[in-house]
Amino acid sequence: MNKKDLVAKIAKDSDVTLRDATKMLDSFCAAVGETTKTGESVALVGFGTFSLTERSERKGRNPQTGEEITIAASKSVTFKAGKALKEAVS
Numbered sequence: 697m698n699k700k701d702l703v704a705k706i707a708k709d710s711d712v713t714l715r716d717a718t719k720m721l722d723s724f725c726a727a728v729g730e731t732t733k734t735g736e737s738v739a740l741v742g743f744g745t746f747s748l749t750e751r752s753e754r755k756g757r758n759p760q761t762g763e764e765i766t767i768a769a770s771k772s773v774t775f776k777a778g779k780a781l782k783e784a785v786s
Contacts, residue, residue, distance in 0.1 A: 699721070702721065703717045703718050703721055704717075706720065706721060728746050728773075729773075731746075732746055732747060732748045732773050733748070735748050736748075740778070741778065742778045742779065742780035742781065743777075743778050743780065743781050744775055744776055744777045744778045744781055745775070745776050745778070746773055746774070746775050747773070747774055747776070748771055748772075748773060748774075749771070749772050749773070749774045750769070750770075750771050750772075751769060751770050751771070751772060752769050753766060753767065753768055753769045754766075754767050755767070
């Protein structure tokens with residue numbers, strides 16, 4: 697399922713226009729992005745939790761040359777599925 701399909705599903709289930717469903721999904725994505733950027737997590741009970749993870753600087757190897765390189769520290773967003781979502785998928 698891509699964004700277009702998801703927007704269509706939201707519009708159909710919520711009885712709203714595609715434009716309104718797109719605004720809702722974009723707003724949700726922006727809110728999750730802004731919140732996790734500050735270091736807070738977004739917890740949706742039963743669905744899951746979006747949170748910020750920090751990776752420290754580490755050593756790695758260039759697979760083509762075998763040369764050792766330094767991989768810079770970075771931040772990433774992780775998602776941990778909630779119990780209800782895990783049960784729905786299983």
